[in-house]
Amino acid sequence: MTRHSGKAVVADDDPFFRIALASILTEHLGVPEIHQVGSLDEALEALAEKPDIRFALFDLDMPGMESPASLSAVRECFPEVLTVVVSGSTEREDVFLALRAGVHGFVPKGSNVESLIQALRMVFDGFVYVPAFVTRTPGGGPPEAATPTAWREAAADPTAALTPRQRQVLDLIVAGQSNKEIARSLSLGEGTVKIHVAALLKALGVPNRSAAAAWGGANFARPRAAP
Template identity: 35%
Template sequence: MRALIADDHSLFRDGCKLLLKSIDPKVEITEAADFDETLKALDKKNAYDLILLDLRMPKLGEVEGLKKVRHLAPSTPLVVVSAMDDPYYAQKAMDYGAAGYIPKSSSHSLISSALKLILAGGHYVPPTLLNKPVAAPRAERSKSELEAAYADAAKKLTPRQMDVMRLLARGESNKGIAEALGLSEGTVKVHVAAILKALKATNRTQAVLIASGMVDAVN
């Protein structure tokens, strides 16, 4: 088996490599850390048997990146493995022909079982996402509007809360944010609540979508 692992977190790629080797000890793995590297790997006309793709990576937006990957590998089983536990993106992934959508919060055994199912020709989306209503993200705003929104958020939030917001924008969990910033999960929850209020978001998913657009605009 030949597999492409596309994720901007090296630790997660390492975990995926170990998992794939437990499924097929002879697996040949190519790694990509952003959408540019992913598209270059696919453009070499390498025949992959499986693609593991994180939607939130540098260089391209989630849906645009997914479309380009699918265009270059229309028949390869594509599995989105994402920190975004969001039915909107799960539906988008399946609409563009993905064979599965697996949240990164899933257990090792669940991810392994889902990949085995997909490699056998099946499909997988967690029941928890199938049962959630699908809500599209807010309409896209211009770069200047996003920059202004970022500046406004910076006035309402503390520097530490801005750090949390930047990690939230990457789809990190409270646990991941706590580990990255040396905070307790309880403190992170307090900061996330303040961020939702500042961004006028009704839930975490909406806050992630708003924050990611703002952070991308200023970087």
């Protein structure tokens, strides 16, 4: 078994599944240390605080995860981290959105243990893993024939790609708060706030916080931010 020097974070709100994935990573893939978290914010916090994390596994159905596009923040701020979705979703659109966000693999939760190990090993060896169901089309057309609905929505509205937390951050940027103040308002680490800011700047297509504040003030209907 090849041993990996980098650590991993497993983000899933099901503690039993987290334990199972951590066991697979340690016993079969040689990952020496696993950080288990239950939300996207906690995963971003771990990545911000632990620069030796090299592998990150994410469920799509957990607090803070709006859609697979939410993972663009991870890929933007931690390009060296191998990022894998391990999800119960069998929607082709979810796979396409995850790949568009830059993930290195999409592994169905329904896979048996051997298939899961094989898929993760492929990613660790430098390949991109995609489940077989993406080739199945109800109408018999080619997989790339249709444009996913969420892609069209994101193109029409830049905020559609933002997570609820990133919308809160944008609200507070418009209100004039610094990263430190936003971290205090939302009970987050300052490093996590920086990641959310970087992600929303990219989603809005603006170069800096001032431009984001101007865009948000003109276009964003701001609900009251809450932690």
